[in-house]
C-alpha cells in the first residue's frame with residue numbers, strides 16, 4: 001500500500017523521538033513492500049516562533065489531506081507566558097477538533113522485564129494490560145460558557161462539563177468494539193453521584209451496552225477508580241471515560257508501567273487519525289539524547305493497525321520492541337542495575353535491528 005503521513009515533530013523531545021519512529025516506519029515499508037511518504041510541518045512552539053500561531057493553516061491542511069498524522073509533542077517554558085489562545089497546546093485542541101478525533105485510545109501494558117522500574121510492587125503490576133478509552137472532543141475542556149470575569153471583590157473563573165447523548169454513544173461504541181478484541185470487559189468511569197452530565201453518561205453507556213451482550217459492563221466512580229488503579233490494576237480491561245477524567249486516569253495508568261516514555265496513543269474519529277506518545281515535550285531532558293523513543297515507535301505500530309489495518313506489520317514493531325528490551329537495552333527513564341544504558345538514537349537503532357518481516 002501507499003500512504004502519506006504528516007510528521008509533526010513539534011517541540012522539545014518531539015524533535016528527537018519522531019525521527020526514530022519515522023525511520024522504523026520506513027524500514028517496515030521496505031520489509032513489507034509498502035510506501036510511506038512523510039511530509040514534515042510546523043506545530044506548537046516551533047510554529048509560534050516562525051508563524052505566530054501554534055497551528056498554521058498549512059499544517060492543518062496537510063493533516064487533513066494525509067492518511068495519518070504522527071505527532072511528537074508541543075509546549076515548553078519558552079511559551080508559557082503567552083495567552084492561552086495562542087499557547088502551543090492549543091495546536092492539539094485544534095487538531096483534535098478539526099480532525100474530529102473524539103476517541104483517544106491509550107494502552108497501558110506492562111512489559112514484564114520492566115516490572116522493577118515501576119514504583120509499585122512487581123506482584124501488583126505484573127501482567128497489567130489496560131486500554132483507556134478517553135472521550136477527546138467534549139466535556140469540560142470544550143464546554144461553554146467558560147471564562148474569567150470580574151466580580152465584586154475579585155474574579156470568578158468557570159468552565160462547563162457538558163455531554164450530549166451522541167457524544168457519549170459514539171465513545172461507548174469505540175470502547176465496546178475494542179473490548180471485543182480483548183478480554184471483553186468494559187468499566188465506565190463517571191461521577192454519577194454528583195454530576196448530572198455523568199448521570200446521562202451512565203444512562204447512555206447502559207443503553208449502548210444492549211447491543212453488546214457479549215461484553216461485561218461495570219461502572220465505577222472516578223475517585224474509587226483512581227484508588228483501584230494503584231490497589232489492584234489487574235482488574236481493568238477497557239476503561240471508558242470523559243475527557244478530563246481520562247486525562248488524569250491515563251497518566252496514572254501510565255505510571256504503573258514504569259515510565260511515561262513507554263506509552264503510545266491513537267486518537268481516532270471521523271477522518272484522519274493522529275498517533276502520538278502520551279508524554280509531553282519533556283523540556284528537562286530535551287536535546288540530550290536521553291528521551292525514550294519507545295512510546296513514539298509504539299504509536300507508529302498503532303498507526304499501522306488502526307489507520308492502515310496492517311496488523312502483521314504493527315506486530316513486527318511490537319516484537320522488535322520486546323526483543324530490544326529482552327536484550328537489556330534501556331533508556332535512562334527505565335534503567336535498572338545490570339541493564340545497558342542507551343540514548344534515544346541507540347534505542348531507535350536497536351529496535352530497527354530487531355525488526356523482522
Ligand code: NAD
Nearest residue numbers: 073074075076260261279280281282283284285291292333
Ligand atoms: P512531560 O510528559 O513532558 O514530562 C513529564 C516527565 O516525564 C518529565 O520528567 C520528563 O523528563 C519525563 N518524560 C517525558 N517523556 C519522556 C520520554 N520520552 N523519555 C523519558 N522521560 C520522559 O510533561 P510536563 O513536564 O508536564 O510538560 C512539559 C511540556 O509538555 C508542557 O509545556 C506541557 O504543556 C507539554 N505537554 C504536551 C503534551 C503533548 O504534546 N501531547 C502532553 C503533555 C504535556
